[in-house]
Amino acid sequence: MPKVTIRYQLIKDARRFFEILNNPNFIYFPTSVNSVAEEKKILKENAQKRKDNISWNYSILYGNQLVGGIGVRINRTRPYAGEIGYFVDEKYWGKGISTQAVKLAEQEGFKKLGLNRIEIIMRPENKASEKVAIKNGYKKEGRMKKAIKDKNGMMRDALLYAKTL
Numbered sequence: 828m829p830k831v832t833i834r835y836q837l838i839k840d841a842r843r844f845f846e847i848l849n850n851p852n853f854i855y856f857p858t859s860v861n862s863v864a865e866e867k868k869i870l871k872e873n874a875q876k877r878k879d880n881i882s883w884n885y886s887i888l889y890g891n892q893l894v895g896g897i898g899v900r901i902n903r904t905r906p907y908a909g910e911i912g913y914f915v916d917e918k919y920w921g922k923g924i925s926t927q928a929v930k931l932a933e934q935e936g937f938k939k940l941g942l943n944r945i946e947i948i949m950r951p952e953n954k955a956s957e958k959v960a961i962k963n964g965y966k967k968e969g970r971m972k973k974a975i976k977d978k979n980g981m982m983r984d985a986l987l988y989a990k991t992l
Contacts, residue, residue: 829890831927833897833935836873836886841866843893847916855953856914857978880906883935887915887928894919897928899936899945908944909936925959933963933990943992948975948985960988 836844845866848858860866876882880901887895895915902908911932915925929947936942947965949956960967965988973982 828922829892831924831931832888833885833928833931834888835877836870836884836896838867838870840886840893840896841870844870844896847895847914850917852917853914854978855950855956856912857976880940883932883940885928885932885935887913887924889919889922889924894924895928897932899932899940899942901940901942905944907942908946909940909942910946910948911936912948920955925955926962929959929963937992944989945991946987946989948987950975950977950983951986957986957988963990965990 842863845860845863847853848856848860860869873884876884881903882898882900884896884898886893887897895913897911897913899909899911902910911929913925913928913932933945936945947956947960948971949960951970968987968989971985971987974985975983977983
């Protein structure tokens with residue numbers, strides 16, 4: 828089985844990200860990117876976001892294939908806390924890639940970024956994401972009412988999982 832690794836996102840990842848995120852079966856990761864050019868613009872902002880300690884975004888590689896993205900967003904009012912968000916190409920679902928990528932991003936968050944709390948927030952219907960959180964030792968802290976927007980801009984409930992040092 829190929830190894831899962833993460834690396835900083837590159838501008839050349841834009842086309843692949845756009846393909847993955849525009850899959851109609853991608854219902855739990857809202858995105859408003861309408862073109863590869865828009866995706867490139869977003870990726871160009873990553874270096875400044877790292878410098879400002881806002882977010883640390885990585886590409887997920889499965890062997891040498893780019894299969895998704897993962898990031899650690901720093902809480903602006905509580906800079907010792909972060910949130911992990913991720914997406915993986917549907918062709919690679921069910922292979923444990925997200926579980927491994929979360930573990931790698933978590934190591935970055937706790938060791939490199941000095942976080943002492945990391946959260947994963949997901950829609951209650953997203954059972955695969957819930958399994959990823961549980962497999963990585965995150966504990967369910969509750970259900971947040973109308974906490975996240977779906978692809979249509981509707982406010983939806985979310986589950987909050989977290990891990991602390």
